[in-house]
Amino acid sequence: AQSVTQPDIHITVSEGASLELRCNYSYGATPYLFWYVQSPGQGLQLLLKYFSGDTLVQGIKGFEAEFKRSQSSFNLRKPSVHWSDAAEYFCAVGHYNNNDMRFGAGTRLTVKP
């Protein structure tokens, strides 16, 4: 079965600084990849997804992610972080149906003023 590793449990960045959250996956075929964001007390919201095509995908709130097959990675980036980006971020990998989707353990982002 597929699996996802998010190596960073907690990251702190200053407001206005760039951000990169790491995600590595394990899957034998071409994966479907997702990033979700969770604000405190809320459910998860989709930021972006990759199914095929251009390996650099754009999402909501100024986020982007790049699929690198050779590195089995799907890192999330943002050029300039805002205080409202403080949240928990989850990477997920799936196959052709959502019943197989696996989530990473999450990375909590703190934004310093």
Add this chain to the structure above:
Amino acid sequence: IAGITQAPTSQILAAGRRMTLRCTQDMRHNAMYWYRQDLGLGLRLIHYSNTAGTTGKGEVPDGYSVSRANTDDFPLTLASAVPSQTSVYFCASSDSIGNSPLHFGNGTRLTVT
């Protein structure tokens, strides 16, 4: 506002008691899911339903049951709660099983004492 409604928001439950977590969606999505979220483990799929009248087991189904009598409702039942079922439970839906984005409710925080 369209979306997923979960009830209750939180609950403290004595071990051995029966509990049903409610989930209702008004988006007419075919597929629905129950996840549990535990610190350090991310989200793990408990049960899913690809369409009304069908259900399936996810990654961690033991101790839980579900039913899908109609499109909108997908209750999760703990027949005899145990402390290891203390968790935050999220209901989600998607308009197809083919890796379309998941829409999440705001979760139910359950504590089993």
